[in-house]
Amino acid sequence: MNRLYTLFITVCVLWTTTVSAVDKGAPPVPATAKCAVCGMFVAKYPEWVSSTRFKDGSLSYYDGPKDMFSHYFDTARYTPGKRQADMVTLTVKDYYTLAPLDARTAFYVTGSDISGPMGQELVPFRGEKDARAFKADHKGKRIVRFNEITLQSITALK
Amino acid sequence: MIRTGERQRNILEFALSSLHRRRGRNLSLLAMYVLIIFVLASLLFFVSALKREAALVLHDAPDLIVQRMIAGRQELIPVEYGAEIASIRGVAEVRSRLWGYYFDSWNGANYTVIAHNSPTGTEGGAAIGSGVARSRKVKVGEMFPLRTPGTEPLLLEVKTIFPDSSDLRAADLIIISTADFSRLFNFPVGKVTDLAVTVTNVRELPTVAAKIASLHPDSRPILKSEIQRTYQSIFDWRGGMTLLILLSAVLSFIIFAWDRATGLSAEERKEIGILKSIGWETSDVLLLKFWEGCAISLPAFLLGVILAYGHVFFLSAPLFSQALKGWSILYPRFQLVPVVDISQLLVLFFLTVIPYTTATIIPSWRTATIDPDAAMRS
Numbered sequence: 001m002n003r004l005y006t007l008f009i010t011v012c013v014l015w016t017t018t019v020s021a022v023d024k025g026a027p028p029v030p031a032t033a034k035c036a037v038c039g040m041f042v043a044k045y046p047e048w049v050s051s052t053r054f055k056d057g058s059l060s061y062y063d064g065p066k067d068m069f070s071h072y073f074d075t076a077r078y079t080p081g082k083r084q085a086d087m088v089t090l091t092v093k094d095y096y097t098l099a100p101l102d103a104r105t106a107f108y109v110t111g112s113d114i115s116g117p118m119g120q121e122l123v124p125f126r127g128e129k130d131a132r133a134f135k136a137d138h139k140g141k142r143i144v145r146f147n148e149i150t151l152q153s154i155t156a157l158k
Numbered sequence: 159m160i161r162t163g164e165r166q167r168n169i170l171e172f173a174l175s176s177l178h179r180r181r182g183r184n185l186s187l188l189a190m191y192v193l194i195i196f197v198l199a200s201l202l203f204f205v206s207a208l209k210r211e212a213a214l215v216l217h218d219a220p221d222l223i224v225q226r227m228i229a230g231r232q233e234l235i236p237v238e239y240g241a242e243i244a245s246i247r248g249v250a251e252v253r254s255r256l257w258g259y260y261f262d263s264w265n266g267a268n269y270t271v272i273a274h275n276s277p278t279g280t281e282g283g284a285a286i287g288s289g290v291a292r293s294r295k296v297k298v299g300e301m302f303p304l305r306t307p308g309t310e311p312l313l314l315e316v317k318t319i320f321p322d323s324s325d326l327r328a329a330d331l332i333i334i335s336t337a338d339f340s341r342l343f344n345f346p347v348g349k350v351t352d353l354a355v356t357v358t359n360v361r362e363l364p365t366v367a368a369k370i371a372s373l374h375p376d377s378r379p380i381l382k383s384e385i386q387r388t389y390q391s392i393f394d395w396r397g398g399m400t401l402l403i404l405l406s407a408v409l410s411f412i413i414f415a416w417d418r419a420t421g422l423s424a425e426e427r428k429e430i431g432i433l434k435s436i437g438w439e440t441s442d443v444l445l446l447k448f449w450e451g452c453a454i455s456l457p458a459f460l461l462g463v464i465l466a467y468g469h470v471f472f473l474s475a476p477l478f479s480q481a482l483k484g485w486s487i488l489y490p491r492f493q494l495v496p497v498v499d500i501s502q503l504l505v506l507f508f509l510t511v512i513p514y515t516t517a518t519i520i521p522s523w524r525t526a527t528i529d530p531d532a533a534m535r536s
Contacts, residue, residue: 047360047361095248095359095361095362096247096362097250097359098358098359130247133247134247137369
């Protein structure tokens with residue numbers, strides 16, 4: 001056992017494993033979960049996974065904030081019988097730390113050179129400073145808040 | 159349906175007995191065929207097993223390594239660089255790494271020395287790879303000296319010896335405490351060998367690397383993906399040694415198949431002539447030749463692949479290992495983990511069995527279509 005432990009340490013020293021902050025605090029995304037809007041498997045894109053929780057406890061996953069907003073603005077189309085008001089929590093991931101983040105408080109950068117699995121994305125950040133730094137680094141166009149986002153601005157993204 | 163089956167069975171039986179009649183010739187053919195398949199399949203198995211080992215080693219590698227370059231040579235990097243890099247957005251962690259190589263003049267081996275303060279690696283103690291233990295002839299609990307730039311050698315007690323199973327990675331490894339590391343190499347204070355940077359979001363890696371390069375123009379950020387690419391191409395088909403062996407094996411196969419394809423012996427032509435004259439159709443003759451080809455190439459393929467499997471995974475590929483494994487003095491003793499890539503085997507099958515069978519059918523077809531009388535007389 002001791003040997004195994006030492007070997008483990010060695011590998012750590014040699015190649016410095018660090019547990020990434022993916023899914024910290026949030027339940028892990030099931031491997032079979034599909035995006036509620038586009039139908040793609042979301043577990044393949046851990047850095048983009050977004051989710052909403054409905055009043056009845058059910059969860060919907062998305063492979064990027066863009067699809068989450070599509071669902072938010074047109075809830076009945078993707079989940080018949082449910083309304084926008086039934087969405088209790090909306091979660092996105094901070095681009096830099098990949099920590100889950102309340103979508104309503106996030107800062108989003110549009111028009112950057114970073115694209116998600118479904119093309120152009122709204123890249124979410126916890127803080128405005130991070131969003132500004134990202135906008136400068138990645139040729140972003142605008143920083144928007146949750147309530148500034150409309151269905152038109154979502155459909156305009158390619 | 160039953161008649162077709164019977165016809166196939168009869169022709170197969172005839173094919174086998176005609177192979178049996180020319181036993182010597184066909185056995186040498188089989189041996190040659192097995193040898194070529196063996197070399198090709200061994201190479202396939204060996205390369206894919208090595209690639210897998212490399213991928214395993216690199217799986218836990220840091221996303222980004224930062225080195226410092228002066229006049230095109232790697233230099234020690236100041237610890238302060240680490241703090242500055244840690245403040246870049248997206249960087250989760252920066253770790254300073256202390257490691258180096260120790261040349262053992264006593265036996266000409268090179269050891270990899272890593273500094274780490276682990277529970278087992280206290281000052282004066284060392285964890286060593288089995289290659290080091292073999293070459294220094296030490297056991298757990300014994301002491302061994304290493305030369306230092308000063309007058310006093312560094313005496314280390316062996317606390318752990320890594321098991322043979324980790325040999326590919328750890329054969330030449332010595333892990334000692336940071337204080338011992340500084341004494342062993344007279345290492346300057348405030349400097350480290352390199353920095354391992356972890357970035358949470360892999361998409362941000364190129365940006366972080368570019369920022370590090372502009373922050374410290376004397377630094378060289380190396381991405382994990384670049385290291386992986388280098389390793390893959392070393393072991394890849396393009397990798398010089400592999401390509402050479404593969405090329406020579408394929409060439410010899412082409413010569414072998416060509417020899418078969420360019421013509422039949424007078425005896426074989428005569429046989430085809432007789433078969434035609436006693437009422438065999440051209441399609442029967444072709445079927446006969448097809449079964450003959452299969453009876454040689456299928457067993458040869460299977461035998462060659464099985465022998466190659468044993469050669470690579472039970473005997474650790476003694477034919478190639480000297481050429482393809484690089485290590486200076488401490489050769490790692492390791493058992494490769496069996497990996498069989500079905501698609502590669504299929505490629506091998508289609509590159510050998512199919513061309514061979516075709517090569518045996520075509521000249522027979524040419525003979526079978528001419529007049530039986532002419533075929534018997536020629």
